[in-house]
Amino acid sequence: MDLKDQNFGAWPCHFRFNKYNFAQVSAGSNGLQIHTDAVFLTLLQEDECVGGLEILVPGSDSFVEVDPLPGLLLVNVGDIAQAWSNGLLHNVKHRVRCKDAIPRFSIALFLLAPKDDKVEAPTALVNSDRPRMYQTFFYNDYRKMRFSTGLYAGEILSQLLM
Template identity: 50%
Template sequence: MADIIPVIDLEKISEQLECKKLRDACERWGCFRIINHSIPLSLMAEMKMVIEALHDLPIDIKKNNKDAIPGSGYLAPSAFNPLLQSFGLYDMGSSQAMHDFCSQLNATPYQRQIMETYGKAIHDVAVKIGQKIAESLGIFDADFKDWPCQYRINKYSFTSESIGSLGASVHTDSGFLTILQDDENVGGLEVMDNSGAFVSVPPFRGTLLANLGDIGRVWSNGRFCNVKHHVRCKEATTRYSIATFMLGPRKGNIEAPKELVDHDHPRLYQSFTYGEYRALRVSINKAGDKYLHAGEVLELLRLV
């Protein structure tokens, strides 16, 4: 596999060497590719067919996908991201949230079954990776099972005129960890390396991609990279991706565990809830004349 970013084998994740590779990937890149994750290729293919069908719905039905929290509903193409539209489902593990999402979009029982099955499988992967990330830092009591996850189901409508332009602008993810099922046929994702250059992340069938977000940086007390990334149009075609965001604790504040704070590593960020952070991002971007991506907002909460 010709890859620049690190590759993590989930079947070997308990081995010392693989755990060290995971920590290095989080510190140096803030992203890595996941192989041997145990999610069946058939389920991944069925999930892609479901999201293609949902994106084929009339616009009036798409708009029924309303926000449960800011930014969690349908996003139409905009001046900021003119080639992108997406659906959102906050707290995808909740039966009521899944019911509401499916009702809004008139999803069939089969489509709901696939989304629920896929959601459980991808949540289990996110929890396992989160726990192994914590263990790589010597923290063995971290529990991510109750952290809510959000779907963001994306469609990029690339044209010959848009080749070379950005389908999704430069940003960091706001949550702790993102698990991405990228389009296995269409590339475009690029991540920033530690020199500040963007490098291409090519598609590889059957693999998943993981990104560390802002909450991951706060939780690690600045040890982990909240990777900047964007999507660039490289060919005139349609590109789909399914992002699952593990956001933050359902209850309580986000802050680095005590094991990661000492005289040489003072606490870098204020303590806050994920809801407070999300509200801060929304309020700043509504009030200002310049859009700030998540990582830039995070810097407003630095203590040191």
């Protein structure tokens, strides 16, 4: 398959409005655990008045806060994009921290997985210099593995390496 023939418009999406009801007792704690998104791509509109989204600096244990700038739309690569791109794209570990005892809102659009639910790198992304990295798998099976194991930070991908 040539990449220009890939029809991302046929992939299902999920739209979600999130509200975090932070209380004074939760200040400084995680509002959402460390995780990667079990999707292809996430478009996120953060609450520009509250903040709290933090991303893990690759190769470290340090998180950096994402400044919630007005009008900023974040694009987050998920686990499915990492597998589909044969490792050319990388998922992002992140969390949400409660900064203050005020409600926090975000709006997210998730691009899920191919319509047939089978996830595999297109042949255009696989060659002798870059052999196939991940086994072919089904999106629903991947999500079930995440939930059944409680591994939400991309660890399941390592179990699918060739």
